[in-house]
Amino acid sequence: MRTNSMDNLVVLKTAFFNRDPRRVARSLLGKLLIRKNPHGILAGRIVETEAYLGEGDAAAHSAAGRTPRNAVLFGPPGYAYVYFIYGNHYCLNVSCLPDGIAGGVLFRAMEPVAGVEQMAEARGIEKKSDLNEVSLLRKISSGPGRLCEAMGVTRARDNAKNFVSPGSDLQLTDDGYRVRNVTVTPRIGIVKSAGQLLRYFIAESSFVSRR
DNA sequence: GAGGAGATCGTCT
DNA sequence: GACGATCTCCTCT
Numbered sequence: 001m002r003t004n005s006m007d008n009l010v011v012l013k014t015a016f017f018n019r020d021p022r023r024v025a026r027s028l029l030g031k032l033l034i035r036k037n038p039h040g041i042l043a044g045r046i047v048e049t050e051a052y053l054g055e056g057d058a059a060a061h062s063a064a065g066r067t068p069r070n071a072v073l074f075g076p077p078g079y080a081y082v083y084f085i086y087g088n089h090y091c092l093n094v095s096c097l098p099d100g101i102a103g104g105v106l107f108r109a110m111e112p113v114a115g116v117e118q119m120a121e122a123r124g125i126e127k128k129s130d131l132n133e134v135s136l137l138r139k140i141s142s143g144p145g146r147l148c149e150a151m152g153v154t155r156a157r158d159n160a161k162n163f164v165s166p167g168s169d170l171q172l173t174d175d176g177y178r179v180r181n182v183t184v185t186p187r188i189g190i191v192k193s194a195g196q197l198l199r200y201f202i203a204e205s206s207f208v209s210r211r
Numbered sequence: 212g213a214g215g216a217g218a219t220c221g222t223c224t
Numbered sequence: 225g226a227c228g229a230t231c232t233c234c235t236c237t
Contacts, residue, residue, distance in 0.1 A: 050229070083229085085220095087219025089230050089231070091230085106229060108229085144229070149231095155221090
C-alpha cells in the first residue's frame with residue numbers, strides 16, 4: 001500500500017467530524033494524518049482507529065462528565081484531544097459531534113508515507129537500518145503512543161488544536177485512497193464497556209497495532 | 212513467540 | 225493515593 005501522490009490533498013472539513021464517532025472512526029481509515037514542520041512534511045495513512053462515544057460510554061474519558069482535562073471532547077468537532085498516559089505516552093484523538101456533546105476517535109496506528117526518516121529518528125530507530133523493511137516501518141507508528149512520538153505530538157503542543165483550520169500544522173486529508181475491507185473488533189486496553197465493537201482497522205494492512 | 216513486569220506522572224477521588 | 229485508551233525489555237519456552 002503506497003500513497004497516490006502528495007498533490008490533490010483535500011483537507012477534511014468540520015462536517016466530516018460533526019457525526020457519530022463510529023462513522024468518523026470508520027471514515028478516517030485510509031485518510032492521511034499530516035504534520036507540517038520547518039524540516040518538512042510528515043504523513044501517515046491511518047489504518048486503525050477506535051470510537052469513544054461520550055458520556056454514555058464507560059470506557060471514554062468523557063464518561064464522568066466534563067473536566068479541564070477532557071474539555072476538548074465536549075467542544076466543537078475537528079479538534080485534537082491529546083492526553084498523557086502511563087507516565088510515558090501521549091495519545092491523539094479528534095473530537096466529534098456538535099459543541100456540547102462529547103465524542104471522539106482515537107488514532108491507534110498509521111502507515112508511514114512521508115518524512116519516514118524524520119519519524120524513525122523521533123522514535124529512536126537507528127537510521128542505518130533499512131527503512132524499507134516492513135518490520136522496521138511497523139515500529140514507527142503501529143500503536144497510539146508510537147504514532148504520537150513519531151509525529152512529535154504532545155499535550156502542550158497540540159491539545160485543542162484545530163485539524164480543520166487551513167493554517168494548522170496538524171491536518172487530516174483525503175488523497176483519494178479507497179479502503180477495501182474494514183475489520184471491527186472490541187477496543188484495546190480497556191476494561192469497562194470492553195465488549196463493544198468500536199475498533200476499526202484496514203483488514204489488509206500490515207501496520208495495524210495488534211491482530 | 213508469548214507472557215510478565217517495570218517505567219513514570221498527570222488526573223481525579 | 226490509585227490508576228490508566230502503552231511500550232519496551234527481559235525471561236522462558
